[in-house]
Structure formats: structure tokens, C-alpha cells
Amino acid sequence: MGTVAILGIGLALSLAGCRPEETGFFGTTEPRHGPGELWMNNAGEPEWLDPNKCADGNGGEILWNTFAGLVQAHPATLEPLPEIATHWEVSADGRTYTFHLRPSEWSDGTPLTAHDFVYSFRRLVDPATASKYATNGHIFRGGAAISRGEAAPETLTVQALDDLTLEVTLENPIPYFLHFLTFYSFMPIPRHLLEDLATRGIDPELWTRPEHVVCNGPYRMTEWTFRQRMVFEKNPRYWDATNVRLERVRLAMVESYTTALNMYAAGEFDWPGSNTSLPAEFLDELARYGDFHRHPYLAVYFYWINTQAPPLDDPLVRQALSLAIDREALVAHVARGGQIPSAALVPDGLAGYEAIPLPLFDPDRARQLLREAGYERPEDLPPVTLMYNTSEGHKQVAEAIQQMWKKELGIRVELENQEWKVFLANAEQMNFQICRMGWTGDYADPFTFLELLTTECGNNHSAWSNAEYDELLAAANRESDPSRRLARLREAEALMLEAQPLIPLYVYTRSQLIKPYVRGIEGNHQDRHPWKHIWIDERRPDRDRQPAPAGRPPAPPRPPAAVHPSAAAKEKAA
């Protein structure tokens, strides 16, 4: 929306008003509240606060901090750690997990049992729940059939052996299962509350409103002023409450990123939070401040190609298009967020995966491929349309690529921007030639990206279908040896990139600002930062810094690299 770009004027002005040479930081450097509090932004109201139904980042931020699942992700490495489950056993075939739960309570004092997890997992896949993330429950055996309405929810292979023992059987021995289980879809649901509301004649769908809600995580909601703020207080019944440092978290619902930045500068936020992005046009300037941090993020920016529509039905043409893009220039001059240029879909180093080495830019080879495809002169090639959803950032990338294709290959490219829902409808109906997309990995495994290209995947907008590819992925998922599994996944990706049903451009990074007195926000590639690890540091070595001398500003102080948060433009949807 135009206003968003326009709002940027305000930030430009505020940037002008506060130079790093004054304090080294962007805006205030003292907390405006006591040490037990954190003020942050959520960038918007959540759709659902029901773990089974939630499907957006605005809800996820809250669920991760108000509910506790079987396992939790390490704040820096994301490695699965015990949470409600103290330990677990895995069967030899890697399909059956037995979790042993610690005795714990819901926030209303009701004991939490394995039955609450069974209830939740069945409810997730039950079509009656109408969860947009029902597919997350397809990892359990029988889950897919249940969400298609072909089997009863009770047939899900999840059972409580006793109050504190839970056994689940998976469809495939996937190695990322425990990590996937940290996702909010798999949090327990207080069945007793939903049933109680129903008997009292209250719509059980309203169970997450603050007057009713019962949770089992580190925090519980105590105030919800719609579209203004939510307030969370420490939940004394959380099993690990003694290690929760902040007493209160105030979460604001400021949608405009530039407004959020103004509020950060004025000290109304200690941290804009994972759901707030910094506007790309100010990144270069903001990067000069000491409270600026950048981290890789598990998300890839790419272009889908409709492989059915000529002239893009020819793989040689698709490869030529990919090779004619100067990705390094694109990242350095257009995206400008320190993104990692990539011609492969799966980011390098993801869960031990070695990225497919492909040239980031090879215009000579691109021209040669186009000739091989039978297009001796560029004017032989009909014009191609590139569709993107309305956004200043997507437009700039599209314009740059339009220029590169014109310069290197002589191809005429028409740009077409569409409002998000129209864009989605056209992408779904394959009503495009090339369209932009971003994909955020749900878990740290190459499969989260490679699954996109399978024949049956509803998110595959290339119309590319390859039986060998599908079989390689299926075989990889049946494989219980991790290195053999990765090898098969890699083989599949190589095969897919040869056919080029999509053109990867870069791996996202996350840039954000954190006040110098905020501690405990660790860097990780999924940009998840549990509040329970965050604290306000009252000892401040930087507080008594000498004012910088006039003239050239000194380099702003930078906190140790390891302490820093990740986070990317969560702009899958933006």
C-alpha cells in the first residue's frame, strides 16, 4: 500500500533527527519501566490464539510463550529439549516415540495429562476443527486420511498409555520430528475448559479470550485491549516458573513498521519483536547503530515458473532465465539486507545439508542455452509476464530482474503487480507465467523446501511433476539413516534444479533493533525468541560512555555476535 511507503517519510525524518554519533544507539537507551518488564510489538492482532487453529506469526509469538509442548527448542540452536516430556524413547524403526511426562498443571490448577495431548493432536487433524494447519498433523499415521474426512479422529495413532505416558506413531521415520514437535500446532489443549464452556452455554471457540483462557506455558494473558495491547504475566503454575525472569510482557499491536520504529526510538519498545520488519530502504542507515543486529533466516525468495505455458515449457529457456540473473548485484543493490544469494532452493548448511553448487550468474551460458532451445535471435522469444504481489520491495526486485533479462538475453518482460488475494487466486489457478514467492521453513530440514515441488503438494505452483523426484523424496523419508537420507534429498534437488521449475534468488536475513539493556535474545534461523529467556540488564557498561568527539563518528559499539537474534523479513505474505 502506498501509505506504507509514504509513512517512511516519517522514519527518514526521525533518522535525520538522531545520529549514531550522539549515543551510538537508535533512540533512547534507558528502559522506561522496571527491570521485570519487557515492552515489545506484535505488529498486529492474531487471527487465532488456539494452538490447533493458529496459522500466523502474530498468533505464534503468543502461543510459544503461553503454552508448553512436549519439547521446546533451544533458544540459540533450536535443538529440541525436554519441556513437559522429561525424556522419551524411539523405536528401532524410528516411527514410534514414547514420551514420559512430568507432573504439571494447567494455569487453573487442573493436572495436565497425556490425554490433553491426545485431545489436541486429534483435534488438529479433525476436519470439524477447520485448522488451516491441519496438514501439520499428517506426520502422525492416519492423520492425512482423517483430515480428508475418510477416517474418524480416534483412529489417529496417538495414545495415552497412562496419565503421564504418551505414545505416537509416525507415518515416516522423519529425523526432524522432535524439532517439528516444538511448533505451536502441537501444544496441549485444556479439554476440561472447552467442555466446561460448552456445558455453560458459552461458545467453546471463545476459550482463548482472557476471561476464560487456561494455559500451561511461562506466561498467561491478563489483559487484551483489541488492536492496542496485550499484557502477559508470569504463570506461577508453569513447571519451570523459577527460571522465568520477566514478570510482565507488554505486547503492542502496531501494524505500521515505521510507526513501530518511531516507538522504538522513543523507548516505547525495548524490542520491536520478531513480527516487525525494518523497512528495507532504511537498513543501510540503521546498520550504523549499536543496537542493530542481523542474522540469517530460514526462508527463501524465489520465482515460480508455470512450466506448462510456452515458451517456458522448455527447461532450457527456464535455465537460461535463471543463469541470466546477477544475484549478487540483486542482493547488494536492490534487496540490501545482507541476504545470501542462492541459485539452489535449500540453504547451505541446513541440518547438515550441503547446497547444490550452481553458478550465481553466467550470462554466456544463458545465451548459449537460449540458442540451443532454438531461439537464435532474442526477438524470436515471445514476451514473458512476471507477476508479483503489490509491495515496493517485490517491485524493485522484479524491475531489476526485468532489466537483467533484457540486457543479457534481450527478452521483453512485462511486470504485473496484483493485490495479495488476487495474486494468490491467480497463482492457485496457474494463471501466470512467472510469479514471485517466499517460503519460510517450518523446521530445520531440507524437506520443508523440497516438499514444495512434489506432484501432490498444493503449494507447487509450477505444474512441474516428476515421478522420479516424488519417489526420491518418499524414499528419503522412509530412510532411517540420516546421511543416506540427506544424499537422496540432495539427488532429488539436483534433479529438480536441472528442470528449473522455479528460480531461487536469495536466502533471507533478519535485521532488527534491540535496546542495549535487553539480554537473552539469542540468534537463531527461525527467529523464535522465548520471552522466558529474556531479561533486562541493570548493569550497563555502555551507559557511562563518554560522548563521542565531534567530527567523524566512531564505529558504534557492537555486542558480541553470538548474542544476536535472527529474523527475516517475515514477508512470506507481505
Add this chain to the structure above:
Amino acid sequence: MKAYVIRRLLELIPTALIIILGSFALVRLAPGSPFSSEKEIPPEVRRQLDAKYGFDKPLPEQFVRYLGNLLVGDLGPSTKYPQRSVNEIIADGFPVSLTLAGVALVWSLLVGITAGIIGAVRQNTVWDHAAMAAALIGISIPSFVLGPLLVLLFSLRLHLLPPAGWGDLRHVILPGITLGTIYAASIARLTRGGMLEVVRSDFIRTARAKGLSERLVIWRHMLKGGLLPVVSYLGPAIASMLTGSVVVEKIFNVPGIGPYFVDAAFNRDYFLVMGIVVLYAFFLLLLNLVVDVIYGFLDPRIEYP
């Protein structure tokens, strides 16, 4: 007079119906669905969601049902905020937008009329030129420039007022000024123009001849005549302050209903879009009627047929 008002009220019914039908058709014919996202939803889940909100029924049936609910004051559920009804959302947001428009109105009247009087009384002096130059600037600066400028000055530099948010009196000042300034500028010009028009009329000369003090002449006689055009301007101005606060509410994160005007349409939140349109349409129709009636009081030459 009474008959006129009743007839006008009856005429509102077909107009309102056309507006409701038109916006219903437009929002439902737009491509996309409230439930679409970049992640595929299983078809069975999609079917359940459509059934829950009645989107699986034929459109005419949905329209009739919507009208029926509207008659009993039920604006339906929100698909984007499923924990809330459209009635709740509007009940939360509309008083906020009204408050903001009220502050903007007071600001625009105070500043506008003062500047207009100064301009008229000190016509062609430095004061007049300064007031009118300020008015010209006020009309020319859009709210998306003025808002951030005020934030920069009063929040980030002087630390006097919060840069955004809602809650207490301090939150209302900057957005109120941002929204009201453009109207203040128009009011200043109208006041000055209106006063200058009467300044040379016989009754002013008579008033002066009677020996009335200059203050009394200005306040009791000139201003009264001078404000006529301002009053007729206020009807549309109030309506546009109410409906035109989209940008100001975004900049200052004011939880009014302005932003829904755009966002609900982008989200295909069908019932919320309709609810906002119906509310705004109702207000605009009513304000137009009120203005027409007030004209009659101000100007005896107007007759109600």
C-alpha cells in the same frame, strides 16, 4: 418542514439498499477468498470453513440472509478476527474514530476561526498575509507528511508526547492536530472571506455609527455573518474527518475503524467490509440530511418543497 424530513428519511431506504447491494456485489466478486494464504488448506477444511460462515450457499441467498441479519442489527462475524463479531469490532473502534474526529474538529475551529478573524480584521497587513500563508501551507501539507513531522518534533526531539498509541489525552493531541489542520486551513479562508463580505455592508456601518466598540462589531455582527459559509462547510467536513482518518489512524496506530476501510477489503473479511460500508453510508446520508435542514435555518431564502 416535518413532512420534508420524513420524506427525505424515506428516500434514504432505497439509497441505502443500493449501496448495500452494490458493495456486497463488489466485495464478493473480487477474486480470492478470506481463507486463502500462501499455504494450501486441505479441501475438507476449506469446505468446513465455507460452511461455517455460510459461504457455500448461493450468493442471492447469502445476500437475503445478510439483509435479514442487518435488520436486527447483526453485522455478522469477522473472518480475520474470528474471536470477535463485526458489531464488537465497530463498537470498539467507532467511538475512537469519533473521539479523534471530535478533537480534530475542535482544533480546526479554534485555529481556523482565529486565523480567519485576524486575516479579516487586519486585512492586507502582515498579520493577514501570515495567517493566509499559514492556511495555504496547511491545505497543501498532506497528513502523511504533517503527522511524521509532528512526531519528530514533539515525540522524538522534545519528548513531550507519545509517538503513537491510544489511551489517554496525550495520545489524542498529535493525531487530532494532524487530522484537523487541513480543515483548519479551509475554515480560516472561509471565515476571512465571509467576514470580508459583510465588512462593508450597511448593518456593519450602522453598528459602527451607533458607536459600538470595534470588539462588539467584530464579535457580534461581523463574525455572525462571516461564519455562515463555515457552518455549511462543517457538514461535509465532519463526514470526511470521520471517513478520512485512514492514514492518520495508521501513522499513530489509533485503534479506530479507519484502517479497516482498506485492510478488511484486502483480507476479504466480507462481513467487516460490509459493516464498515453500511456504517459510513448511514452516517454520510444522515449528515447530508442534517446539513440540508440546517441550511434552511441559516438562510431564510431556502424553502422546503
